[in-house]
Amino acid sequence: MMKTCKTVLRTAQKMRDNGNWYPTFYELATDSKLHPHDVIEACKLLEKDKYIGYLYPSDHPEDKRIPNGISLTLKGYKPKEYAISQFRKYLKNNWISLVALIISICALIISISSAIFPGIVRVILLK
Known part of the structure; x- marks a missing residue:
């Protein structure tokens, strides 16, 4: 603005x-x-x-x-109150996308870790 x-x-x-x-x-x-x-x-x-x-x-x-x-x-x-309500509305409509994003980031971290430390990641995942 x-x-x-x-x-x-x-x-x-x-x-x-x-x-x-x-x-x-x-x-x-x-x-x-x-x-x-x-x-x-x-x-x-x-x-x-x-x-x-x-x-x-x-x-x-x-x-x-x-x-x-x-x-x-x-x-x-009340712009702050309006922005908070719009953010809540966004989260309500897109929560599944956010969960998918978190899962994919975890998978990426595990993949990179297994490439850098192949033996350690395999032992941690098998336990």
């Missing part, structure tokens, strides 16, 4: 902790001391990666082209 995106995300997290759950782009630019254009471009990347969602003005629901501000998603508000 780019430095500007991290700055905008941290600023939005701090603003949420202080009670401003839906900051506007101007508020983000002011608090982060970045140019508003940089904030908007960083928000585009953060929205693409699903860290934030855009808020649109409620007085013109038919005009959804220009966002008014942002709201943090769970991924954006």
Whole structure:
């Protein structure tokens, strides 16, 4: 993630902790001391990666082209918790592959050991 995106995300997290759950782009630019254009471009990347969602003005629901501000998603508000849950999900889906990897590494170690020390490995395996 780019430095500007991290700055905008941290600023939005701090603003949420202080009670401003839906900051506007101007508020983000002011608090982060970045140019508003940089904030908007960083928000585009953060929205693409699903860290934030855009808020649109409620007085013109038919005009959804220009966002008014942002709201943090769970991924954006608690990134560590989200990363841990994704890692657990990955382990749950790929546990058999990890077991196979461990077994193959053990077999490789035994194979290399038997090539280097042929008599010792044979005695250990037969016991």
